[in-house]
Amino acid sequence: MKRLDTRNPGFEADFASLLTAREEQGQEVHKPVAEILAAVRQKGDATLCALTEKFDRLPLTPAQLAFTADEIAAACTQVSPELMAALDVAATRIESFHKAQMPSDIRYTDDVGMTLGLRWIALDAVGLYVPGGKAAYPSSVLMNAIPARVAGVQRLAMCVPTPDGIINPLVLAAAHRAGVTEIYRVGGAQAVGAMAFGTQTIRPVDRIVGPGNAFVAEAKRQVFGHVGIDSIAGPSDVVVISDSATDPRLIALDLLAQAEHDELAQATLITPDAAFADKVTEAVTTELKTLTRTTIASASWERNGAVLVTKDLEEAITLANRLAPEHLELMVDDPEALFAKVRHAGAVFLGRFCPEAVGDYVGGPNHVLPTSRTARFASGLSVFDFMKRTTFLAGGPDALRRIGPAGVALAQAEGLEAHALSISARLDALVQTTPNA
Ligand SMILES: NC(=O)c1ccc[n+]([C@@H]2O[C@H](COP(=O)([O-])OP(=O)(O)OC[C@H]3O[C@@H](n4cnc5c(N)ncnc54)[C@H](O)[C@@H]3O)[C@@H](O)[C@H]2O)c1
Ligand SMILES: N[C@H](CO)Cc1c[nH]c[nH+]1
Ligand SMILES: [Zn+2]
Known part of the structure; x- marks a missing residue:
């Protein structure tokens, strides 16, 4: 973890290295991903089966790549009614938020007598990547599939890795709830390659969306142009701006909630109170000992965690804008006043009772968000990612x-x-x- 104070002379140099750290760590995956994509393109299913055995320890034949309707139905029966109800709360809220996003067509006749306009048309086929290496993400199934359905996409193909052949039944239940029936047990860059180029079993799609680790994010970057992609939704990150009135333990938990996703995740606290920064740091150390995912969370906190002490909240928001985080929490007395100054963030969480984890599951807005500072130019997943515009002129x-x-x-x-x-x-x-x- 890096502890920086804006009043120290070396601050700018240290902050600059914080800005680029994860991009540099990402460079390591460029070559292996390029090789995987080339192999998928050349050998199709044979590569998918070989790499699924290598990375997920699951020997497969091409005929076993897709989940059957019976397997999906059986998974639904294994989920408790309480969890089904929770899934339904999330799905209903996600659906209503995304329905509210639906854009309108434009058509008007101008002063020279030309009729001009723009029509929104849903994509034909979309690939949904659902991560599954280090955790299962039924919530990401809903976040990917519901906006696609709302937008009117006809074909949804979903890929999810099943390490050791194990699938959390809630993932398949979420797919069933969202109306996804075409599901493949393939993950990583090979899944992205299969959906982009097609194989003997998996037909190609027009756009690939969804979050994933550094391999998945890099694969999406490399297939872009051949197919569309949503954004680079890679290893999670969060910036928490907090004043000293918040319980330090709550802030520590918010930081760890993102750190526990991945060793490459990045959690940053920005506060104008140095003593509060100390308390949160101590609380992180204490809470880390209690977490089951302590190995991943500790590695993330050690490698990429940061605590920044600023002059005031004004300076805190300036630094947050430079970090352009995936998630920004404003845990202060007047979050709206700070929110007015936010320029770059995937999603913002206002108020001490609105932690980021609420947005991960049941808030309604999408949790598939731009990471690694790409919020400077990209936005979270929405119905717009599943549609395109066609303009027209008639005169x-x-x-x-x-x-x-x-x-x-x-x-x-x-x-x-x-x-x-x-x-x-x-x-x-x-x-x-x-x-x-
Ligand atoms: N930004 C967002 O919106 C968002 C949302 C949810 C999750 N996430 C992120 O998604 C990620 C999920 O990661 P995960 O690992 O649990 O699942 P994942 O499905 O993204 O990755 C697992 C796959 O990675 C591939 N892989 C692993 N090691 C490899 C190697 N050495 N070489 C080549 N391929 C390799 C394997 O094919 C494996 O199946 C986390 O980083 C999390 O932070 C981001
Ligand atoms: N925080 C992740 C986005 O970076 C989304 C997620 C899903 N489940 C839990 N969290
Ligand atoms: Zn999360």
Whole structure:
């Protein structure tokens, strides 16, 4: 864990290394991921089976890649009614938030008489990546699939790793609840490659969405262009801005809630109170001893954790914007005042009783969010990731007479003769057919 104080002379250099640390750790996966993607592209199912045996310790034949309808139905019967009810609370809230996002088409006729517009059209086929290496993520099934369904996507293909052949039944129950029936027991970069390029068993999709570890995030980066992707939703990160009025244990738990995802996760506290920073650091050490996932959380905290002490809350928000976190918690008396100054964050959690973990499960907004500072330019998963826009223009002779000459002039200025003629030939035809025009 790095402890930095903005009043210390070396602060800027240390902060700069905090900004780039995880990007550098990510470089290590570029080559292995490129090799996996090339092998999937070349050998399809054979590579999927070989890598599933290698990384998930599960020997498979191609015929066993997909879960059967019976396996999905059997999993649903293994989930307790209480957990099914919890799944339903989450699904209902996620669905209503994403329904509220649905955009409207645009269509209007302008002053020259042209009808212009934009139509939203759902994608045909989408690949949903659901992580499963170090934890099971039924919540990510809902976060991926529900907005896709709301947007109107016809085909949803889901990939999830099953380490040692084990699948948490709640993952399949969540898929069933969200209407996903095409599910493959494949994870990592090979799953992304299969959905991007297709194999003998898995048909290719148009866009791949969903969170995952550094291998999954890098694979999405590398297949982008061949297919669409949502964002780089890699190892989780959180920045907590807190004043000294919050219980230090609660802040420690919020930091550890992200640290326990992955050794590459990053949890950062920013506070203007040095004594409070000490208390939270102590509480992290105490709580770490009680967690079952202590090995992962300790590694994340040791390697990427940070505690920043600032002059005031104003400076805290400036640093948070520079960190552009996936999640930003504002655990202060007046969170709305700070929120007004937030420029870069995937999702913001306002108030001491609204921890990030609520957003992971039952808040409603999506928990698939841009990590590693990509919130500077990217947003969390939404219905927009499952749709595209087609614009249209419809015009008659009157409109062409009004705007055509400007088009001809610009085409000639660009030296594109056929463009100019495409318009001017029509203008000429109009003059000939209506001599008094
Ligand atoms: N940003 C978000 O929105 C969000 C949401 C949920 C989870 N997450 C993140 O998702 C990640 C889940 O990670 P996970 O590991 O539990 O599951 P995962 O499914 O992402 O990764 C498991 C797969 O990684 C591959 N893999 C592991 N080691 C490898 C190696 N050495 N070489 C090649 N491939 C290898 C294997 O194929 C394995 O099946 C965490 O980092 C978590 O923080 C992010
Ligand atoms: N915090 C993760 C996003 O970074 C999402 C998640 C799912 N389950 C628990 N947490
Ligand atoms: Zn989480």
